[in-house]
Amino acid sequence: MNAILARLSGQLQDGQLLDGFQAERWAICERVPKAVVFPENEDQVAELLSIANEEGWHCVPCGRGTWLRGGSEPRGVDLVLALSRMNTLLAHEPDDLYFEAEAGLGLDSLHGRVSEHGQWLPIDPPGDARGSVGAMVSLGCAGPLRAGFGTPRDHVLGATIVTGDGRLLRLGGKVVKNVAGFDLLKLMAGSWGTLGVITKVTARLHPLPEVDRTLLFKCRDATECTALASLIICAPVLLAAVEVLIPGDREEGQSDSTPLVAVRVLESAAAVSQAENVVTEQAGTPPFRCLEGEESRAIFANVQRMEEGAELVLRLSLLPSRLPELAMMAQELVDLCDPDVGGGARLAGHAPSGILRVIISRLDRREGGLDRALAVLERLRLSLEAESGSLVISEGPQDVVGPLGAWGDVGSAAALMAGLQREFDPGAILSQGRLGP
Amino acid sequence: MQSSLPKALGNDLRRVVGDDWVLTEPDRLLAYESDGLTAYRMLPGAVVLPKDTDEVSRVLRLLSEAGVTVVPRGAGTGLSGGALAGADSVMIGTARMKRIIKVDPVNRLALVQPGVVNADLSAAAAPFDLYYAPDPSSQSACTLGGNVAENSGGPHCLKYGVTSRYVTGLTVVTYDGDVLRLGGFGRELGSYDLVGVFVGSEGCFGIATEIEIRLLPRPEAVRTILGIFDRIEDAGRAVTAIMAAGLLPAALEIIDGPTIRAVEASVFAGGYPTDAEAALVVEFDGLETGLTTDVERAIVKCREEGARDIRAAKTPEERLALWQGRKKAFGAMGRIASDLLVQDATVPRSRLPEVLGRISDIGRRYDLTIANVFHAGDGNLHPNILFDRGDADQMERVERASKEIMTTCVEAGGTITGEHGVGIDKRDYMTLVYGDDELEAMRGVKSVFDPMGGMNPGKVLPDPPSS
Numbered sequence: 077m078n079a080i081l082a083r084l085s086g087q088l089q090d091g092q093l094l095d096g097f098q099a100e101r102w103a104i105c106e107r108v109p110k111a112v113v114f115p116e117n118e119d120q121v122a123e124l125l126s127i128a129n130e131e132g133w134h135c136v137p138c139g140r141g142t143w144l145r146g147g148s149e150p151r152g153v154d155l156v157l158a159l160s161r162m163n164t165l166l167a168h169e170p171d172d173l174y175f176e177a178e179a180g181l182g183l184d185s186l187h188g189r190v191s192e193h194g195q196w197l198p199i200d201p202p203g204d205a206r207g208s209v210g211a212m213v214s215l216g217c218a219g220p221l222r223a224g225f226g227t228p229r230d231h232v233l234g235a236t237i238v239t240g241d242g243r244l245l246r247l248g249g250k251v252v253k254n255v256a257g258f259d260l261l262k263l264m265a266g267s268w269g270t271l272g273v274i275t276k277v278t279a280r281l282h283p284l285p286e287v288d289r290t291l292l293f294k295c296r297d298a299t300e301c302t303a304l305a306s307l308i309i310c311a312p313v314l315l316a317a318v319e320v321l322i323p324g325d326r327e328e329g330q331s332d333s334t335p336l337v338a339v340r341v342l343e344s345a346a347a348v349s350q351a352e353n354v355v356t357e358q359a360g361t362p363p364f365r366c367l368e369g370e371e372s373r374a375i376f377a378n379v380q381r382m383e384e385g386a387e388l389v390l391r392l393s394l395l396p397s398r399l400p401e402l403a404m405m406a407q408e409l410v411d412l413c414d415p416d417v418g419g420g421a422r423l424a425g426h427a428p429s430g431i432l433r434v435i436i437s438r439l440d441r442r443e444g445g446l447d448r449a450l451a452v453l454e455r456l457r458l459s460l461e462a463e464s465g466s467l468v469i470s471e472g473p474q475d476v477v478g479p480l481g482a483w484g485d486v487g488s489a490a491a492l493m494a495g496l497q498r499e500f501d502p503g504a505i506l507s508q509g510r511l512g513p
Numbered sequence: 514m515q516s517s518l519p520k521a522l523g524n525d526l527r528r529v530v531g532d533d534w535v536l537t538e539p540d541r542l543l544a545y546e547s548d549g550l551t552a553y554r555m556l557p558g559a560v561v562l563p564k565d566t567d568e569v570s571r572v573l574r575l576l577s578e579a580g581v582t583v584v585p586r587g588a589g590t591g592l593s594g595g596a597l598a599g600a601d602s603v604m605i606g607t608a609r610m611k612r613i614i615k616v617d618p619v620n621r622l623a624l625v626q627p628g629v630v631n632a633d634l635s636a637a638a639a640p641f642d643l644y645y646a647p648d649p650s651s652q653s654a655c656t657l658g659g660n661v662a663e664n665s666g667g668p669h670c671l672k673y674g675v676t677s678r679y680v681t682g683l684t685v686v687t688y689d690g691d692v693l694r695l696g697g698f699g700r701e702l703g704s705y706d707l708v709g710v711f712v713g714s715e716g717c718f719g720i721a722t723e724i725e726i727r728l729l730p731r732p733e734a735v736r737t738i739l740g741i742f743d744r745i746e747d748a749g750r751a752v753t754a755i756m757a758a759g760l761l762p763a764a765l766e767i768i769d770g771p772t773i774r775a776v777e778a779s780v781f782a783g784g785y786p787t788d789a790e791a792a793l794v795v796e797f798d799g800l801e802t803g804l805t806t807d808v809e810r811a812i813v814k815c816r817e818e819g820a821r822d823i824r825a826a827k828t829p830e831e832r833l834a835l836w837q838g839r840k841k842a843f844g845a846m847g848r849i850a851s852d853l854l855v856q857d858a859t860v861p862r863s864r865l866p867e868v869l870g871r872i873s874d875i876g877r878r879y880d881l882t883i884a885n886v887f888h889a890g891d892g893n894l895h896p897n898i899l900f901d902r903g904d905a906d907q908m909e910r911v912e913r914a915s916k917e918i919m920t921t922c923v924e925a926g927g928t929i930t931g932e933h934g935v936g937i938d939k940r941d942y943m944t945l946v947y948g949d950d951e952l953e954a955m956r957g958v959k960s961v962f963d964p965m966g967g968m969n970p971g972k973v974l975p976d977p978p979s980s
Contacts, residue, residue: 148703171757171863172892194759216706229709230678243950251859253675253891253931255664255713256939256946257973258955262677262709271705283759310619312642312730313800347803354800395699397619430620430699466700483703488693493704495961499954511703 080111080155083131087123088113092161102156104136105149105510106474109156116161118236118244118275125273126242128155129503136507137273139180139208143201143215145471147268148482151508157273159210165189166276174233174250176278179210195281198225198316200376202383202470210274216266219380220317220340223309223428225282229265234278237264239271240501250278263496269507271500285316285342290372291355291363293337298322298407298423301335302400304359305427308339309396311358313351316340318427319379320399324413324420324437337427338375339363382424388412388436388472392456394465396430402465405456406434412449414438430465439473450479457484486513517600518559522579526561526603529571534562534609545604548591549651550938552854552902557584557598564609565626566684566692566722573720574690576603582967583688585716587627587659590651592855593936595663595715595972602970605720607658613637614723621728622681622698627658627721634726643728646673649932650840661721664713666932668764668839671890672798673729675932677712682725685711685718688967698725710958715934716969718962732798735763736808739835740793740815741786741822745769745873745885748791749865751818752889755795755811756862762811765890766794768838769869772846772884772897776838779845783837786822793820793889794839842886843897850882850899854911858919860927862892871921872896879914881907893931894922919945935973943975953977 081095094102094112102112115121128135134152138144140160159180167176170193177186184205187196201207201217211217213235218227225231234248237260248254248261264271293308295301305320317340323333337359341351356362367375383389390409392402403423410421417438425432439449453476457467461484469482486493493512497504518537526535536542537559547554558581563569576583584598586606598604610626613634617623618641623634631652635644648667649655655665661683666675682697696708711718742748748767755762768776770790777787785792793815797807812823826832846853860868869885872894876883887895896918900911919929923945930939943952955974960966 169861169863171753172861173756174861226674226678229706230674239954243954245951245954246948247951249926249928249946251861251892251927251931253666253670253859253888253893254928255932255934256928256930257935257943257951258717258958259664259677259710259713260951260954260958262706262712263958265709266706283761286759306619312733314730343800344803344806346806347800350800350802391701393699393701395617395620395622397617398699431701461700464697464700466702468701468703481703486702486704487695488691489695489702489704489707492693492707492961496705496958499957499961511705513703 078110080133083127084113102141102144102158104144104153104156105147105477107149107153109153112156112158114158114161118238121157121238121273121275122242122244124157125238125240128505129241133505134508135505137269139211140182140206142203142207143211143217146215146482147510149474149478150510159208159275162275168193170195173281174278175281176250176276177209178276179274180208182206182208183212190281191284194284196284197231197279198282199228199231200380202380204381209277213265213277214267214269214274220319220376220426222426223318224314224316224342229262231279232261232265232277233280235261235264235274236276237272237274240503240506245272248278252280268511270497270511272506286345287343287348288369288372289341289348289352290367290375291339291341291352292365292367293359293361294364295335295337297335298403299400301337302403302425305337305425306397306399308337308355308359309428311355313354315428316342317376320423320425320427321379322423324422340372340376379424382422383435383471385437386435386471387438388476389470390434391431391468391470392434392460392465393431394460394463396428399425399427399430399432402432406432408452408456409434409436412436412439412452414440446475449476453480461485481513483512518603519579522575522581523559525575526572529575530561530563530568536560545586545589548589548594548596550592550594552852553594553597553937555597555599557604558600558602560604560606562606562609566686569605569686569720569722570690570692572605573686573688577688577690577965577967582970584969585662585720587656587662588630588654590655591659591663591936592857592933593930593938595934595936597937607656610722616641618643620698623726623728625657625724625726627656627661627724629657631655631657631660638728642731644731645726646679646729647676650843657724657726658721661712661724662714662716663932663934666888666893668766668888671765671888672761672763677709679727680708680712680724681727683708683711683721684723685721687719688963688965698727715936715973717959717973719968734801734804735796735798735832736804737794737796737826737832737835738808738812739824740795740820741789742791742793742820743789744819745791745869746866747819748793749869749889751793751815751820752865753863754814754818756890758810758814760807760810762795762890763798764794764796766839767885767887767889768792768842769885771882772842772886773838775849775884776841776845779841779848781837781841781845783834785838792838794835839886846884846897846899850901852900852902854898854900854915855933856894856896856898856915856918857930857933858922858927859891859893859931860922860925862890864925865889865892868894868922868925872918875914875917875921879910881910881914891931892927916942937972940973940975949978
């Protein structure tokens with residue numbers, strides 16, 4: 077029995093601890109933890125972190141194990157705290173449009189429950205919707221709907237955090253306007269488990285739209301696609317999402333091989349036609365198809381899942397007006413694909429946010445391919461950063477993420493980040509190195 | 514009283530900003546003795562008015578080296594005593610930093626200096642059919658720098674969210690004079706949301722000297738109705754019913770009977786019935802074709818909850834008249850009482866009817882006139898306690914009633930301030946919502962931005978429990 081199990085087994089029930097090959101499924105950035113623990117309540121999380129502090133164990137919190145490949149490789153992975161058993165929906169107040177849940181509650185379960193009351197949490201992070209509420213907040217992940225609804229930081233009203241040294245902090249509340257004290261919730265959203273373990277989340281909900289309609293515009297190639305998207309985002313109407321979808325070269329002949337711009341319009345039944353007209357007028361061409369209801373949701377569910385199975389996922393960003401340039405730059409990345417395996421590289425972009433995802437199914441590693449990839453990525457990252465943009469490796473093999481880091485330059489934030497980590501995690505045991513330069 | 518600013522330091526500051534922009538004469542400092550919450554007054558040691566990031570940095574470096582504390586100030590319209598500086602502090606005003614550096618219509622962004630007035634940004638964006646959404650009542654006077662410090666709200670934040678939703682990047686100068694560039698639209702930083710935590714930090718972390726702001730397309734159409742109620746609780750229930758029906762108005766505002774009567778007795782009279790106990794302003798914006806059904810559904814909800822009359826604005830002039838009672842409320846109340854204490858607590862909106870009833874009980878028990886005019890859709894109350902500062906007994910009752918109102922709201926699942934900030938006014942009430950660990954964590958975060966503790970001392974956080 078390893079030392080961690082030996083130290084913890086007295087405190088926990090059977091089945092709350094895993095190690096050995098069972099822990100492999102919980103590898104963080106390909107590093108298998110020495111042990112995985114499934115705490116059942118926030119006091120147990122606090123207790124575990126206190127012990128980890130005494131023992132100097134490196135801990136990584138997670139939810140249901142959906143987004144474990146992201147981020148930079150942590151400095152150590154001794155113990156993974158998986159909050160999947162803390163999955164209770166504690167409250168849903170339809171009249172007040174908020175819910176309160178334990179962090180390990182799956183987004184799919186949440187949606188199942190709140191949709192009965194005609195409500196939803198309009199965040200669509202990459203993945204298959206099994207991801208947990210807490211992980212989504214912790215990683216700050218969002219998808220195409222960020223254009224219309226923002227990212228988790230815009231939805232979270234309150235949270236309970238266990239700091240690295242085991243303090244329980246109850247931040248925010250359940251009201252939508254709250255300026256009592258400094259907004260530490262904003263720090264927690266997107267902190268990648270480096271400041272604390274989120275154990276409970278309160279967030280606002282929205283009424284489900286009467287009509288969910290997606291307008292699909294067909295384009296000849298990536299250039300036309302990004303140019304059209306750049307035009308559509310200037311439409312004088314609030315759009316839920318404007319996504320460019322450019323399939324890989326070798327996907328041609330398949331049903332989804334055409335470059336598309338998908339515009340998601342969430343409106344009342346009375347207003348939806350007018351919204352559609354505004355978009356069409358702006359685009360200068362009618363959509364070739366309109367998807368309604370279930371079909372509209374399905375295409376965006378596919379967008380959520382399109383990173384699945386890919387070896388390398390990059391997020392390039394610049395100001396939205398420069399999306400066509402981003403797509404040109406991405407061409408160099410497309411060439412890093414293994415020509416014989418997989419479907420090549422897809423591009424998918426959140427046009428109103430200026431983010432272009434490059435999804436590479438397999439990296440070409442033949443004849444110095446890896447070194448070539450590293451050189452291209454580094455050069456591209458530097459040139460984007462010089463233009464106030466960024467290149468984030470949101471998922472990738474460790475021989476790529478290791479040398480480059482997931483994030484790149486963080487500018488003048490570095491010193492403040494280090495200071496904040498010392499405040500919340502003085503023992504430096506939490507997800508060290510997963511976020512930051 | 515003579516300024517306590519050491520002469521040599523004063524000269525150094527003048528060399529940075531120019532002779533005209535360091536104020537030390539007591540009669541000139543008088544304009545800076547309070548913010549919008551006039552119950553607190555004190556004269557700063559000096560006021561310095563730098564013109565850009567570089568000057569702010571050099572001024573802060575001089576002051577931090579001399580160990581002189583600093584209080585930033587925008588237009589001074591804040592309502593929590595956040596921009597108050599004592600004789601041993603220097604106030605840094607943003608009055609000369611009024612430049613709109615850039616409006617980028619394609620990316621829907623603006624870059625501004627902190628002294629730009631909120632409404633002026635929307636005016637500058639108007640030629641592009643864009644605007645800046647958060648609209649505090651003081652928007653024709655308050656500055657964007659002040660909005661950033663307070664994370665300001667406004668009536669239309671119900672649909673569009675508060676300041677933090679719109680600030681995408683900041684240039685910040687910390688107390689030691691360091692210039693930090695945080696965030697920025699069009700990039701994903703592998704760091705914490707430092708812009709997010711800076712917004713609402715009430716001048717305790719540093720001074721924002723450039724602000725990148727997201728603009729929105731102007732809605733095509735606006736529709737406004739006014740529901741008249743005989744009982745304020747019914748108006749409160751109508752608010753919940755409208756929201757629970759899946760409607761999302763741009764604004765949902767309640768004006769209570771005492772406020773209606775004050776407005777109607779003033780030059781601002783908008784024609785509200787003076788025997789009503791509540792008026793509910795419901796406004797929708799967006800695409801023209803969607804508004805008719807939204808308005809109809811809202812009218813049904815109002816009637817179901819007991820509205821005795823519904824008025825709909827048919828012209829822009831009529832719309833302004835419907836808003837009159839809301840927008841002129843504070844001005845009108847100034848006529849009927851010498852002093853006014855504005856509270857700002859927030860409750861979950863379904864608790865409004867009950868909490869409104871309890872607030873009126875509190876008013877009766879302490880024999881005080883409390884007038885409510887507030888952002889009902891957000892559950893953000895603004896009970897205004899009317900009083901006369903010359904009456905010591907009344908002052909004491911005001912204080913006790915005030916605390917009881919906040920306690921009531923916190924017990925109902927709310928918080929002590931929704932948009933005005935804590936400042937000096939509510940810092941002793943922070944313990945109603947936070948325990949020692951949370952307050953200590955907030956002190957810790959401040960110490961990361963401001964290790965010397967020189968930025969806006971004595972604001973937001975209560976003094977730590979003496980050990």
